[in-house]
Amino acid sequence: MASSFLGFTLLFIGLYGAEGFRNLYLSRCVFNSSDLKDIEYIYSTYYNKVELARFSSSVGKFVGYTVYGMKQAEHWNSDPSVLAQRSHSKERYCKHNIDNWYSNILTKTAKPHVKLSSETPPAGQHPTRLVCSAYNFFPKEIHVTWYSDGKEITSGVSSTEEQADGDWYYQIHSHLEYTPRSGEKITCVVDHASLENSLITNWDPSLPESEKNKIAIGASGLILGVILSLAGFIYYKRKHRGRILVPSN
Known part of the structure; x- marks a missing residue:
């Protein structure tokens, strides 16, 4: 299997009030294959980073985590249309996107x-x-x-x-x-x-490539220095030989 327990997450964030209180609605899909039975849809509501309530397709209903969240969960669980909408999201939302992931990404490999x-x-x-x-x-x-x-x-x-x-x-x-x-x-x-x-x-126990490059650069510099010194010496000797000495009175 190409991958295990990957998640596809979609965030809906809204800010309300002058003081910047934040309501967060999070839908996510947890899966280890593209089979519907291996997919779990989770919908959570947050307020100021605290999870209030959660719907899980594995449970089939909302569960509250705070006093307010439990009241909300009880209200949503009493409405069959709300539960049906969340239950259908497993196939409508998760299965659709996971099939795209497997066909376009998760079945692909890259050699190390x-x-x-x-x-x-x-x-x-x-x-x-x-x-x-x-x-x-x-x-x-x-x-x-x-x-x-x-x-x-x-x-x-x-x-x-x-x-x-x-x-x-x-x-x-x-x-x-x-x-x-x-x-x-x-x-x-x-x-x-x-x-x-x-x-x-x-493993090649010889010098690593970086050290080889340093040695090669150093040797090239040394050889170039010798050539320049030799060329200067030859130039000096030739110039000295071509000079005419004039006797002084």
Whole structure:
């Protein structure tokens, strides 16, 4: 299943009175599939951020949470037309929008972009800390595993939760703290619904790309300095040889 317990929410907010008292009416749909039986419609009324009463399609009636809210719930529950209107919202409001979500968004997947890097560990801890980061994937569920020479590593492994980027994509960061051995092959394996096969990334113990770039820039600057110095020396020698010495009286 592409997603679980997602919510579609629509807010209706009104301000009344000079002092800015706020009435809030909130309709939302909680679902884990597009089947009508897996959908719950909830309608709530609030006053100054306090929920007064709520209708749930699972309960089939209004429930009050304050003294005033209980009076309102009793009044609404006594009106069959009000209950019928809220009950029909599960199919009219929720089912319609959820079908659109599943067809346009929730059935789509995005493959993760994986980056394997190293971090400087805190003093007194393991000499090496690797980070396997997966970016821009959807849906949320993902599995990251570490291997050493083909065998799964279970100790020294920690991971963040899947972090939402706010644009339907997620990211996750898995950390491995270990003592490197000569010739050891460390691998990060990512499994996701968007992938036909596991995404395998091997750790390259050579210098990271940023350090390589720094060295390349430094070496280029050094070579350029030598060339400029040599060109200046040659120019000076040629100019000196072409000079005619005039004897003084």
